[in-house]
Amino acid sequence: MDRHLLSINDLSASEAIQILNTASELSKISDGPMKKLPTLRGRTVVNLFFEDSTRTRISFESAAKRLSADVINFSAKGSSVSKGESLKDTAQTLQAMGADAVVIRHGASGAAQRLADSGWISASVINAGDGTHEHPTQALLDAYTIRSRFPDLRSNFNGLKVAIVGDILHSRVARSNVLLLTKLGAKVTIVAPPTLIPVGITDWDVDVSYDFDSAIKNVDVVMMLRVQSERMADSFFPSEREYSRGYGLDIARLNSLKDSTIVMHPGPMNRGLEISAESADSHKSVVLAQVSNGVLVRMAVLYQLLGGAAFSGEVSA
């Protein structure tokens, strides 16, 4: 990780582990009475959200505030962006306002990289989801969540078996998770109907299965992806019911999992479509832990990008 976090490809395995370690150290502070660190006092973090995502924005906002940064939220709706202002002009406005870091969520794949590479701004850029490309902090918080449930995994995920299930084609969460989990040594199986798998999957270091039932035998992690109902209108699958029968995590499939297996979902969930209520609320589900870990991991990313070092547990200043 240099100045930006645009893709999981920006991180080596050891750098990713370092972020998880920093998040672990920060969690000790979050559990204590004084939740705020002075690390980023006087620094400005801008949340630049061209797509609505209250969850992700709040997570980044909390993370920045716990590090004492000033936070500016800039959402496209009702702003100059909705009046046709370009990404470039918006970026340069933020530059003029003195942003130290820009957290960008954008509907276009590559928007975060354009912002970082174009010379429009000098701030660090953190990709908070770009189109159907990547969502690296989601993958990091998922890895953190997995590690907290499997304490044997410290510096790598060797031997861990993960099934990622659903709309791989359109999922930035899937792309970042495949990259990070395989980088850390996990064995990843993609499970989806062929229509929702990219043709270039052959180049990914994963197994591919169209059969959910056989794919989840012996896995340690089942990661469900949100399925958008407009995919049905575009004939990616015939009906919600058929999708749910083939690729939904229902009670029977939940019961077929090993005792130690965990169920993940990046949210928001379509209960009854890709995941049944029983599965979402079962003791195997770590969905809420994912949410709370999101703040810690984003703190760790901001800390390392703007603070310039891994957190050792010592609080200065």
Next chain:
Amino acid sequence: MEYTIKNARMLDGAIVDVEISNGVIKNIGNGLNSGEMLDAQKHLLIPGLVDLHTHLREPGREDSETVATGSAAAAKGGFTAISAMANTFPVADTAGVVEQVFRLGREAGLCDVFPIGAVTQGLEGKKLAELGAMANSKAQVRIFSDDGKCVSDPLLMRRALEYVKTFNGIIAQHAQEPALTVGSQMNEGIVSSRLGLAGWPAVAEEAIIARDILLAEHVGSRLHICHLTTAGGVDLVRFAKARGIQVTAEVTPHHLLLTDELVSNYDPVFKVNPPLRTEVDVNALRKGLADGTIDIVGTDHAPHPTEDKDCEWQSAAFGMVGLETALSVVAKAMIETKLLDWNGLVNRMSIAPAKIAGYTNHGQNVAKGSAANLTIVDTTANWIVDRNTLASKSKNTPFQGMTLPTQVLHTFLNGELVLRNSKIVKSTNGGSN
């Protein structure tokens, strides 16, 4: 005006003097001395290049290119004839618009500008445009294309192919099945899957090529496939030619040199339609151009203003400028690799396109009595592409900073020097016949 080109190197290696008078080559020999002298210093003299695929943007988008600036770019690139695509505003779907473009070309006087007419009204793919009126206009249109869009309705395509037979016209198809390419951003494959950009699959091009060669066979008409980009497309054209179907095909310089790996940084300067493909495709295109399956190089020169490229990938316009780099890029892809020699290159970039289009004053061998549409190129020079020095009004070149072989030195249009020492010479007579 009269000129004598001294010390020109012919394609066969002979060093000769070439006398030009009244727009034609009057004499070729040694010790010729009439008119103004231009010393070619033993550089290569070839017929002026001919492009069947040029977007000049006028009328309507004069912020990106005009007929005059595009003509200057063409002359700098060694072209003496270019073909203005119909996707202007208004669309070139009437005699009035094609005559306007034709007239603007004459006024600029740097290159012969032959308008292409739209196949369908407004490029909407619903009703035939007045093809006959355009053919019979002063512009004498023979090539019709909805380029930028595909004539996707098979019945309409059949009718267009049949209809243009009355005046020996040709339909130039932009082969892109629209239903397979909704929202497409780049070649569908390994790179698009990694980048999360919506794919433009090879099959969307090949399905239309397959359909149209069968239609052309059925009705006995001439079909031209614009900007072929896929290995499968080359195979289909090879099959069609073996069957004796009247099909010709074109490849752009950029598809001969660049691959979809370049999209990895999301720089929209590499966004083009049809998209950059894979190395396998590039090699198949080169081989197809070498063996004549692909008849010609067409630039698909597509100027766009800065703001249409200085943005995120998805919002950016498709297209690249190419007139000023075309010869050098083809030399790099085909001559440096020994797939073609200069005779072959001149065939693909001048003689064959002029023949397809019926531009009788162009693409003639350098010989006594031929029209003096000529260019002189330094085949030993290398140059570095600098977008700020382009004559084109737009600067969207994907070759920025690249070192390319072969430099265009001088260009004659109908006997008048329009480019001297790589610089535009203002035409004195405002055009030619």
